[in-house]
Amino acid sequence: MSEPAAAANRDADAGELSMPVGEAMFTQRSIRRMRPDPIPVEHLRLVVAAAAKAPNGGNRQICRLLVTTDRDKIAVFGELYHRSWWAKRKVDRGWNGPEDVPPGDTSMAPAMRLADEMGDVPCVVFVLSEPPHQPESVLPAAQNLMLAARALGIGSVPTRLHPDDYDEFRAIFGVPEGIGFHLAIPLGYPRGRFGPTSRLPTAETTHWNQWGGAVPWA
Helix, strand or coil: CCCHHHHHHHHHHHHHCCCCCHHHHHHHCCCCEEEECCCCCCHHHHHHHHHHCCCCCCCCEEEEEEECHHHHHHHHHHHHHHHHHHHHHHHHCCCHHHCCCCCCCCCHHHHHHHHHHHCCCCCEEEEECCCCCHHCCCCHHHHHHHHHHHCCCCCCCCCCHHHHHHHHHHHHHHCCCCCEEECCCCCCECCCCCCCCCCCCCHHHHHCCCCCCCCCCC
8 A cells, every 4th residue: 555545544544533532531431231233344443443553662563453253253252251250250259150249249240241241242352462462562552442442432341361261262263372362352332321430539549759749639
């Protein structure tokens, strides 16, 4: 592709993502309840294009994305994800299944529901990497992808597998051993709405000049 043609293509991509970046950032939230409606391939191309523009160390571009819309493969991955989610809960909370959740504890309810429904989402993007696998050269691409999805009305949430399940993931999708796994990001139109979100005040999570230093807007 010639440079003028490439520039025109970049401009067209940017024009499709017309939501102001501030609106996308301040209305983005974790979406775990998704409709099964398919996402247009053109919109998937746009979110991947946005991910490719993210900063990365030395412009080495080690991030690799695996996008799947294959319903059968997503269903198989959903089974793996469900088992993996409970394996992580065994480690961090001692839970083997729903029967171990203390009465009234709803802190993990949305994530538990996603574990039950992962096999029904319309698309999953796996954020992977070539060596040397530095996360600081990969995670900005994931955020770009999710912000672009938000601008298109598509919900997302970053998730992971238990490390013991990486080999099974590779087998499902034919991923070579040397490729690193970072995130699985389900994409789908929300059952519900974006925002508003509830977050701690920045004055409680930000330090100024030294640890414990109050921010000027406190």
